[in-house]
Amino acid sequence: MKRPLTATLALASTAITFLAAAPATAGAAKPRVNSSHSTGAAKPRVTGSHSTGVAKPRVTGSYSTGAANAWAPLPTTPPGARADTTVVIDPSQERQHYSGIGFSIDETSVSNLWKLTPAEREKAVKLLVDPKTGAGFDRFRLTIGSPDLIEHLPFWSYDELPAGVTEDFELKYFSIQRDIDLHMVDTIKLIQKYNPKATFFASAWSAPAWMKTNNRFTGEVALKPGSTTEHYQVGKLRDDCIDVFARYYVKYIQSMRQHGINIDAITMLNEPGMDVVYPAMDISVEQQQKLSVAIKREFARNRLNTQLYVHDFNFWDWRDPNSTATKNYYRIFNDPATRRAADAIAFHPYWGDPAVMRDAYQQFGKPVHMTETSDLNPATVLNYFRLDASSYILWAQATDQTGGTLHWTDKRDNNVDWEEVGRTTKWPDRLVKVNTETKTFSVRDELYPLGQFARYLTPRDVRVESSAPAGGVSNVVYRDGDRFTAILANSEAAAKNVRIVLGGETQLVTVPANAYATYQWKADPPRRDHAPVLREVPPLTVDQYATTQFRLTATDRDRDRLAYYATDLSTGVDVDSSTGVVTLNPTTAGVQRLTFHVTDGAARDTITVEVTVRPKGAPVGVRVEAESYAAQNGWTEGGANFVESNAGASGGKNIGWTAPGNWLSYRVDVAQAGTYDLELRVANGTGAVAADAISFRDAAGTKLATVPVPDTGGWAAYQSVHVPVTLTAGDQLLTVFCETGGFNLDYITLS
Ligand SMILES: [Ca+2]
């Protein structure tokens, strides 16, 4: 499913917010880290040559807020400035390689780019991909035959048969000529001209019609037996066509190679089994296993070192045990030959919890990739990289001035009028807008912060673990030999001085307001080593919305300077990197397991502290996260997906999939009876106002206020709605009641 704005969903939520449990020991998954660095587990003692008093490292880099400050020189930090927050880098913990940021070479985007004058088109491509003067995008997704988004009908495969021919096991009719005619190859050549390091992978939306059980390239849907609302994809890959489909991929890779284009990976199939009428195909888990093995066998036979990415679908479909027979893909790895054949796991973000990427990476030791997303928010890129994604590929990012032309529909109508779909489908506000009248283009501001990643990182860069976002500053850090690259994001309206701690050395940098900034420097973290040791912290019990502190203490036989950190911090938890003092102001009742680390730069130790939070009401004036509800009605705990992960939401989460009759209750402690301002932070991507969407009710169920939810322009575009409410004094349960659905709730605040 391709929702123009993502609203990703969390799995398994309970009334308690758990910290994502980091692996208790280092090195659970260290896939394909072909690095010369040790990973920092305790090593034989090497005499320490690490000096502590050397001159400050020379830091280079730039920052962007948008077109107004694009790849601008880093500000200097005034002498004597104090740190607002700290980033701890732990080079002992190596994670995934970077493999790129970029976009799809879909035919809709290409056809729009080719409506520009040649000079303007070169200017656009240069701005997108040139690593010196542009954003430096470096990885691109090609489509093997037509995807759902094209301008020029009809949809096509590379093995279309003439009348009277019903099969083509020799692939005699194979041709990529349409890609040449439609300027796909020309566009790739332009990308290569401005970024010679660009890499390419490819996905098919379906096998050619004749390889399918229903002899149809586009999707065909039918109602699931017994359901009036749920559909399934009728066309399956024919069992006797698994091998020829694998050879079809080989032919495609060879054909592109003849044009000087190296396809370094394919996904096995885009969104297998998606119940849509645009090009799609069903393929059983068993067929996926056989196809994976056949693809790698044919690659080997033809001396292709092309990689195979499996899955290429939503987070949720990876692991949900209630998913359908086709989906629930981790089961394809039940076959050892398939595990060997697969080089990586590809994800789309339209459904489920992005933390699934980290889980899959840990569990199978294979790189994970975000192969299709419409989310331009650089905060999402940073977050997905922290969740171990190697790459981030945007989908269908060039439209005309009206948000067209493209052929996409969510209607399950096998006789859909594609001409009409093309006239009416509009996806406004994507990365590049081509004005077909003036033959000029414009880009969105997100391009420049995205360049703060792509301009600096290369496939030699390996992510190293670093501390969770704190003080409005989030980070992701990479290492290539002795060169470190940190991308820091400041989400606040004032500049922040950030202390960067690496192996006992610190430096202070300044991140401008609302900016993404990249810092590169050379460092030689210590390698000697006795690992530091953290002392256990006994379980503790604290009150919700009250402040409690405890201290982490660690010893180190080398007397190295130590830094304390956590990779994930739930709302209301903070750790001081130098003193180890943990401050709790929990917003959610229940049991939390908090994982902390200490590092000397060469190794780390980890403890988990169990904290029981006694429920108390939130004082007036305190923000109450929607996800911190005391009770709810209408959603299914555990299996349902209504606590959504979203980088645009406060606390990183919101409640979604609202429906009439659903409700959420919150505990609030009102010191004094009176009339208060109720702020509801909401988003609505339906394109229309939801009138009287929410009623706010007291513990007896009496309606205190009813409010509409405006059209906020997207599922992640939050706005505040204010309404006065009169409350009695005391610790009480207040309810947000969904009179209608069609909105997301981020938080409420009484003041
Ligand atoms: Ca040590």
Ligand SMILES: [Ca+2]
């Ligand atoms: Ca929230």
